[in-house]
Structure formats: structure tokens, C-alpha cells
Amino acid sequence: MLTVFGTIALDTTRTPFHTVERTLGGTATFASISASNYVFTSIVGIVGHDFPASYLDLLKNRVDIRGLTISQTGKTFHYDSSFGYDLSKRTTNKTELNVISNYQSTIPDEYVDSEYVYLANNDPLQNMNVLKLFSKPKLIICDTMDFWIMNRRDEVIKMINNVDGIILNESEAKLLFKESNIFTCARLLGSIGPAFAVINKGENGSLLFYENEFYPLPAYPIEIIRDPTGAGDSFGGAFMGYLSQQEKLDSKSLKNAMMHGNIMGSFAIEDYGIEKLVSINADDIKNRYEKYKEIFSF
Ligand code: AMP
Secondary structure (H helix, E strand, O other), rough: OOEEEOOOEEEEEOOOOEEEEEEOOOOOHHHHHOOOOOOEEEEEEOOOOOOHHHHHHHHHOOOOOEEEEEEEOOOEEEEEEEEEEOOOEEEEEEEEOOOHOOOOOOOHHHHHHOOOEEOOOOOOHHHHHHHOOOOOOOOOEEEHHHHHHHOOHHHHHHHHHHOEEEEEHHHHHHHHHHOOOOHHHHHHHHOOOOEEEEOOOOOOOOEEEEOOOOEEEOEEEEOOOOOOHHHHHHHHHHHHHHHHHOOOOOHHHHHHHHHHHHHHHHHHHHOOOOHHHHOOOHHHHHHHHHHHHHOOOO
């Protein structure tokens, strides 16, 4: 089983073309829905009394939500962000932590033996605390973002030291090390402890660093992008979901995991929030994978 820990949010997202308000989002939401295409996935997190029942049903239909706490006193984590015409640049307008600020995570007994744990972007301290609740995961991967790098850098570094792999986007990797070259960033991430590091570069693809080698991969080309929110988390969920089905962790399985990460990320950005992710099936993923491979064959 794969367990995903992260935020389950209400997102307000503004682009020059459209605004969606308080729609279902959050790092654990995107990552777990994406991963559920590959493996049985459970979710750990907290929402508030304002979380719509329809969103609960939607999650319940795809992932195991026994690890989801519903607070009767607080409000759901709310993230408000805007994109300009350059949809690769996001501006955070507001981060309202609400129920996640004092959340003491617990996991149901059934999750304790999870072999795979994905720490989606969240408070690094909470991420480290939740790790202690699992008996002995085979593979732990984490993600983080600017908010935590700026507010809890030391804890972010400690968290990276406690995982097998890290997935970060380009600007966050540069911010973490105050470094402008992404190859150097990838090497620095590896030097903290994890066996591999993946740096996402949006429409410019992604870079894997593993056993002292760099493996770049172009992104799957998407012409109509509606909402880039959740691309990184969808990448992470698929990456982890794919790896959980492989016997070995080596450069081949990691490169394939990157392809699946890029594929699910490419679906996520085609519509607002989770709309596209919940409308695709196994055939859509397989077809996109074949097409993606074709792009590299010449
Ligand atoms: P991304 O894949 O980077 O686009 O992640 C987008 C998701 O991250 C949104 O759905 C937000 O709800 C969530 N999010 C934004 N800020 C934070 C934060 N500081 N901690 C955890 N999750 C966040």
C-alpha cells in the first residue's frame, strides 16, 4: 500500500482566462488521485468543517480516506494563487493554514505497514513526525515548496536527510541552495542523503540525479494549459505509484517513473483543479505513454 501525507485544500486559482474559487486541491489530493491509477492508495491529512461532502465522496471513490481527520472546529487549508499569461509563474496571494497549523497526525492501524510513503508538500516537521508512525517503509519520497523553504529551511534539510528520494521544482531547488545551476542543485540534494533527486522544470521537463549521473527528460507537449496547479503533486503521485509496482529501484525504473510523472502532470494541467485527473482512465494513460515513447524514437 502507498500512503500519501499532505494537504487536502480548498484552492482559489486565478488565471487571465478564468478564476476557480475554493475548489478541491491540496498536495495530497493531487498526489493520491494520480497515484491511485497505479496502486492502492491511502491518504493522511486534515480538513475542516467547511469541507464539502461532495469532495469527500470524490476522494472516497478513489482513495482510502480512513486517515483523513475532519475537524469540527477549524476551517480547511486554503491556498489562493494567481498566474499571469506566463502560466509557468505562480504568485501566492494567501496561504491560510487553518486546521493544518496545529495538526497532530495519527494513522489508522491498517496503514502502519505501508511499504510506500509519499510525503507530499507539507510542514516538514509534520512530515518527519508522521514518518515515525510507520513500521518500516521500503521507499519514502518527499516534496516541498517555497513556503516551507523560506519558513523552515533547517527542518526541510532534516526531512530530505530522512527520505530515499526527493522531488522538487526548479525554482524551489534554486531557492533552497541559493544556486542557479540545476545540475548543481540536483547534486547538492543528493549530497544531503537521498538515493535520488528529481527536479521538475515545468514545460521544460525534468531532471533525475541518481548514482552520480544526470538523466534529463523533456515534458510531454501540451498546447492548451488551463491550470498548472497540482502538476508537481500529480507528477509525484504517479512517480511513486509507478515505482511501487516495480521490483527494483534502478535507473531504468526511475526513468520510467519520470515518464509516468510527466504524463500525469500533463493531464493535470489540461483543466482546472482535479477535473482532468478524475476524467481519465487506464487507456488514456497507456495511450499517452505510447505517444510519449514515440516522440523519443527516431
Ligand atoms: P503544485 O503541484 O506545486 O502546483 O501544488 C499545488 C497545491 O499545493 C495546491 O493545491 C495547494 O493547495 C497546495 N499548497 C500550496 N501551498 C502549500 C503549502 N505551503 N503547504 C502545503 N500545500 C500547499
